[in-house]
Amino acid sequence: MDISEFPQRLSNRHRFTSTERLAILAEWEKYAATGSEIGAKSAFCRRVGIDTKSLSNWIIAKRQGLLVETNQRQTRYVLSKQERIEFLRLQKENAILKAQLEQAEGAVEVLGKASELLSALAKSSQIRTPPVPYEQPIPAAFRKPKPTE
Incomplete structure (x- = not known):
């Protein structure tokens, strides 16, 4: 040509x-x-x-091998109109789902931190009794006699 x-x-x-x-x-x-x-x-x-x-x-x-011999003019859109509409709908849905996932992950993170805090508070609030030291018994010579009735 x-x-x-x-x-x-x-x-x-x-x-x-x-x-x-x-x-x-x-x-x-x-x-x-x-x-x-x-x-x-x-x-x-x-x-x-x-x-x-x-x-x-x-x-x-x-x-790159992208130019092959055809008699058709290149179309501007690779997808048909219906496919483009579906693609845009799926993109919006994907964005919504990503936002929901991010929100759920944030909630799980907050709940994990709250659980750690509550378990730490539970451990610190347990009543701790000091250990009772061992008392040696009083020898019999120093004991008062018990009154008899």
């Missing part, structure tokens, strides 16, 4: 098919291999009606 065979760009937002992109890249490689003068590469891009950044993005995509 020659550059003259490319359809004229209707606007700046015109999208090329993958086949057209690959043809432009093939033409570019031929043009770049000749070692043309300064500014010739930019002139090539202007003649085709693309930006040099677009061309470099296409080259990167081709190297």
Whole structure:
């Protein structure tokens, strides 16, 4: 496919098919291999009606194997309208569930600390009786006699 065979760009937002992109890249490689003068590469891009950044993005995509030959224009959205609606609904639900999980984890943490505090208070509030020292019995000689009735 020659550059003259490319359809004229209707606007700046015109999208090329993958086949057209690959043809432009093939033409570019031929043009770049000749070692043309300064500014010739930019002139090539202007003649085709693309930006040099677009061309470099296409080259990167081709190297990564992302640019395959098809006659379909790339769609802006990969998902259908229903899939996008479902995706957005699931994102909202996910955000709500994450907030609930964070709240529940915070409550569990607070309850754990409260449990530790209560067990510490329970241990400290137990009545502690001092140990009674052992008393030696009084010898019989020093005891008073018990009154008899």
